[in-house]
Amino acid sequence: MSSLTVQAQLTNIPVGDSAVMIDKVYAGVLSGALYQPETKQFNNFMYTRVGAAIHWKMSKKLTYYSWTFAEYETISQVSYGLATAYVQYVPHRKWIVNAGFSPTLTALQHRPHPASHFGQFEPSTKGRFPGAAPGVMVRYLPTENSMIGGGLSLRQNMPEYQLSGTVKNFRISGFYQVKTQTTGIGFDYKNERFSTTVLWKSNDAIANLNTFMIHRKQHLLLYSDFGYSLPNKCVVRLEGGILKLVQAKYLKALFGIGYAYETKSVKSYLLISL
Helix, strand or coil, X not given: CCCCCCCCCEEEEECCCCCEEEEEEEEEEEEEEEEECCCCEEEEEEEEEEEEXXXXXXXXXXXXXXXXXXXXXXXXXXXXXXXXXXXXXXEECCEEEEEEEECCHHHHHHCCCCCCHHHHCCCHHHHCCCCCEEEEEEEECCCXXXXXXXXXXXXXXXXXXEXXXXXXXXXXXXXXXXXXXXXXXXXXXXXXXXXEEEEEECCCEEEEEEEEEEECCCCEEEEEEEEEECCCCEEEEEEEEEEEEEECCCCEEEEEEEEECCCCEEEEEEEEEC
């Protein structure tokens, strides 16, 4: 959903001395209904998420970062959360080194921040990219609109290798997970109206997310989210629909409707966040 870039959450809040900054504070409620015409059954869901991100400028070249979030599903009573802590070292304006429990390189490239509006409304395709893990990454920025990077993380106590690059509106990444012997290749393209994400993940799935802004002033967005299971050789995700974003001073809302092939159901969404 990266085509929509309007922000309403609280961001860049100074704390005491100028070296510490709260980057964002987030709170959101995602709810909706699911109707299956064949069985004429209704189901509901409601997820509440809170989160925050902070950084501490320890020196000119060294910065400490941390973010956290917690989510609770009211109806099923399932909870989930995560916290990160890592340092960033900038030896030169074109080089960046991260170390600690942090987002992986592919997560930075292809996934939204968890403590954000679209982090809570993360589509299935983006959620298949590897998330946070302990490790090290190095990025080289030859120009303002380009990046080349590599990373090494631990996933289930085994290495995970990652490579990624950015050229203007294009992003491409590759990764290999030793524990599951899984190889993945992902690709992103985004402009003012259209965005697409494609992922091939061996032993898992082929996935694709597309969004198209049909009316920029009204923030109307068409979307499709697709997933094909390689082990089972079947479609496990196929949903499309329309979304609308509404913004107030400190709040924003997303609501819409779509059809999910895998559950043969009509789904409605309402997300309100700080």
